Each structure stands twice: as C-alpha cells, then as structure tokens.
Amino acid sequence: MKKRITALASTLLLAAVLGVAGPAAAGQTSLRAADPSVLRVGGTYVSVQSTGAGLAVRQASSPDGLAAAPARQVWSDTRNLGEVWAPEIVTDAGRYYIYFTAGRGAAHRMYVISSASPASGYTAETRMALPDDRWAIDGTMFVFEGQRWFVWSGWAGATNVEQNLYIARMSSPTTTTGARFVISQPRESWERVVGNPFINEGPEPIRDPDGRLHVVYSANGSWSDQYCLADLRLRAGGDPTYVWDWYKSNGCLFGSNRATMMAGWDPTLHADGPGHHTFVLLNGDIATSPPAGPRFPLMYHAVPKGTPYAWENRHWYTGTFTWWGNTTYSRANVPGATTNAGFSLKFFE
Template sequence: MRRVLAALTLIISVLVAPVPADAGQTSLRAADPSVLRVGGTYVGVQSTGAGIAVRQASSPDGLASAAGRTVWTDTGNLGEVWAPEVHFDGGRYYIYFTAGRGSAHRMYVISSATAASGYGGATRLVLPDDKWAIDGTMFVFNGQRWFVWSGWAGDTNVEQNLYIARMSSPTATTGARYVISQPREGWERVVGNPYINEGPEAIRDPNGQLHIVYSANGSWSEQYCLGELRLRAGGDPAYVWDWYKSNGCLFGSNRATMMAGWDPTVTVNGPGHNTFVLLNGDIATSPPAGPRFPLMYHAVPKGTPYAWANRYWYTGTFCWWGNTTYSRANVPGATTDTGFSLKFFE
C-alpha cells in the first residue's frame, strides 16, 4: 500500500507541479511565435511587418530580450508579412511565411545554413489549387514530409480551413491538397465572419500518433483558443475522416467553450498560435508522457483591451493527457476515438 501511495503521490506531483517562475508574459509585444531548439540554442522568428527577424537565446524566456536580427526584407513589395515558421531540415534552416494583400496572400520560403544570416530571396511555395493561404508549417511523419496550412476553398473569404499536402522537398509540394478540418463545431463558431481554423502546429504523442493543434474563433476576439486534431492509429493524414477533433477548446479563456475537464486561463485572454519548442523542430523529438515541457504562444493580458496590437509572446508548458475520448456524429467511421490529448499551462 505504501508503494501504491508513493506512486500516486509522484504522479499527482507531476500533474500539478507549479508553473516555473520564469514562465508567463515576455516583454515581446508580437504574435505567432515560432521557436525551436538546436543544441543548447533556442531560435525564434517573428514578422517585423515588412520583413522577418530571428532571435537566439539560451532559453525560451531569453528570446524577448535577445536582439532581433532582420534576415529578410520585403523589397519586392509582396505585402503583409505574417506568421513566419522556422524549421531545421537536412542541416538548413527554412522559414515559411505568408505575404500578400487581401485575396493575394500566398506562402513563401527562405533558407540558410545558419539561423540568423545568409538567407536568400523568397521563393513562392506553390500549393495545390493556388488559393489564399496563411500559417503554413512543415513536418515529417512516418518518413513522409507534409505541409499543413490555413486557407480558403475558393477565391472568397467564406471560412478558413486546414489543408494538408505531401512535400517532395522542403520547398516543393506534390499532389493534391486535402482538407482536414473546417470550423463547423459550435465551440469554434462563437466569433466568425469568417469562421476560422488557423495556426496549425504538428506534434507526435507517446504512442506515435500525429496531432495538429490549431487556433479557432476570430484572432481579433478573446474567444480565440487552441483546439486539436488527433489522427487515429494507423490513419492517413490526407483522409479527413481519420482525424478526430477535440470536443472544445483545450487552451482558452472562456469556460463555455472549453472541453469538459479543461479549465480556462487565469492571467491571459485569447491564447492562440502556439509553438512546441521541439529539438530541431522535429516532431520525432516530441516529448514523452509525464513531465511538462516548454511551450510558447501569444495572448493578451487580462485587464487589457483585446486587440492585435496588445498581443505578447508568452512562455508556458504542456503535457500529454491520456485516455481522452473525442466523439463525433454523422460522419463515416467510428464515432469515438480514445488516446492522448494535451493539457496547456500558463
């Protein structure tokens, strides 16, 4: 009995361990953090409005005070530069980002052998169907490289869906695009015009299953939150009905939209567009079950008017949460799927 009690005490202490003292709001007023670790160095990228800056530090918290070095400038007047995502693949750094105006937003990529210098001109990433696209990110799963992004089905701003396509290299997609999520659940349609699924971020759970965490509800509202898709065991990432969606927000500031068993945030409003701070940005290095691991996201401090200009980068933590059932109705395949979910901590 003593051994059982000791084991339970250890498990509880891991699950309710206090957030590290250095976690929380950084001094960096910005959105859409993207951070990875290469060796002992954390590399973060951000939009400067008309370009992209890279920061390097020995910890996620240190990125805010590190000097930002501009690695690319929009000399070609492409337009608004949004949500750069940094990846490390084959010994090179790749930064994917959106640029454009109105319906012309498209994905671009730059690359270098070093994190904070040496990037060449931007190459347009040609996506299947060539429609409005933002928030693109790359990952490798079961030996196949994939690209996932938020986009429109057609040429008008009706809703933002999540799409996925195979990649033949870090700078080229191949084949068709496949929709894997649409904002059709009540909890992700609180604020719309359009309704959105955006900011996808891939991670692999301790059972080897693929997850994509994404942001739902309008980014201009404190209803912004993180939900997720979990690919069923053995599922095809390109087949929409192999994905199971969380039954509510997993990280948000409004109790009414939270998944049962998940609590709203205490110090921030509208947390969204996270980054998992993985080694080399590789989902093969996703953490095991048990302790909590670094997370960065953007949000607005409670008590501050919710506006894009008031978003800050935040550090936090996350852990895997097992035996979680997601349910669905009126679709092909099984109506429930049980596996790992995620808990997020401010």
C-alpha cells in the first residue's frame, strides 16, 4: 500500500510539472504550464516546455491535442545551470533548434540545443555569446529579408532596472554577430501598471500581409493579471536595428483590463493576464505567416478568471488571431513621423 501511495504521489508531482488535467473553457487546456512555443510541421504540431530542470517536447495532430500528448524529455540540466525558462522551438534548413534561458538571479543567459528530429537526438546545450553578455531570456531566431535575426528580452546593464527588447544579426542559427540594438523599452503608461521591474518580454516575430515585420511581445509583470500582448511594427523599408523605425501599438491588443487596451480592442472574457504567446507557424518560419482574412491558430498562457493570479495557476490556452488592416500607431517627442498606418492584429479566446 505504501508503495502504491508513493507511486501515486510521484505521478501527481510529475503531472504538476508537465500539466494536470482539469476542466477547460474558452480555449483553456488541461496543461498547467507557462510560455508555450508551438510550430506546425506538415500535419503535426510540436511544442516545447520547461519542466523546471529540463525541456520536454509534445507532438499532436492539433494545438488542442498537445495537452494530452506524451511529454518527452529532450534535455536535462545535468550541469545544474539553474532555473530553466521559456524555451522556443524553430526550424532552420530542416533542423530543429530550441532556445532557452538558464541561470540564477543575474546569471540568466541564453542557451541552444539542436536536432534533426523534433523529439529526440538533441545536442548538449551551447551557451550563446550574445552581445554585451547581459541577463537574457525569451530569445528566438527568425529570418527576415534573407537575414537571420535573434530577438530577446534583457537588461541594459548588470542590474534589474527594466527588461527591454533587443535584436542582433546572426551568422548562423547558434551565433549572433555584431552589436545588440534595443527596439523597445517599457516606457508607455499602459505597460507600466505593474512593474519592479517594468517589463517587455516574450517577443514573437511575424510578417504581415504587406511583408512588414512585427514583434508581438508581453508587457507588465507576468505575476499580475495586467500581463498583456502588444505589438511593434516596423515601418515599410525600415531598419530592424533602428529603434525609431519601430512603431508601438497604443495599448494592449490582448489583455484582460479595459483601461490598458488600445482603443477599439476589447478585454478578454474568460482568461486573466494573457501573455507569452506563440503564433503556431508552419515550420516556425515567419515566411509562412498567414494572409489577411481568416483566423489562424494561436497559443498563449493565462489564468482562468475567478482563480487567484499566480504563476502556478497558469494554463496553456488555444485561441486565434487575424490581421487588422489600416491601423494607425501614434507617438510623440521622438525622431521620425509621429504616426504610422498598417496591419495590426486582433486576438480571440
């Protein structure tokens, strides 16, 4: 009997790490976890998540099916690097790359592993030599106009003042080259509701139907229901390394608090603090970004309304998004034009 109880306790502990079953509503899955990263390869959806001391991959025939799919451990923190957060899975030339952060306190840095198969055969971790070697999380690679780029959230200096978004060129899927460039700082009133530090994180690149680059990111503290998604849109012909070529949405585009939403965007009805999302692109490639018109798959994490907002109460959710045309973002007291029109995004639970 004692052995059966011990086995049950072990099973429950593993379920708490990799996802626990429970009632789902409005896109809520049974997977109790944060920071989803999902791509589609043919008819298979592939996800990666942190298990606390490693990384696990799931595969299913739909985003909704991922929660029930077996979680296969593909990497373990055998060197005791520390907290393992927010893995991102992408492909490049048919190979899978998982970027993640590991460390303790100010020591968090980006690492990468790779494999020819999505759920096995990954290399040992390699620490990425990011420019300036500062605290870094939430990094991911993408290709835009023939150039590989790496975008991440990090500190300007050696102390936790605020989390900015940075971008750098890449010479290969594992190597950045040249300097890092800040593209966003949490300086707008609606992204400074909850802070200490104030936060821009979870950057996810996508290309709109006009071919313009967007980086959709999470703002406000992830420990609060003020967590939300906002958008950076690169002006037509703009330089991704020049901060003033980026235009920021005038509020949250996906959030649960009306006061911080951009005019014309409504707050969520069922999920609190939606954030750190994934666009579920074919092969994880922004060249496969969807056209204008229909809705397309989305995954994000949030806390069910009516549940205390806490990290341990976050679930993966499925939802959809669509492009929203002719949307003006405005700004003041900065170089360049004060307004910019183009595609934005609408998100649906």
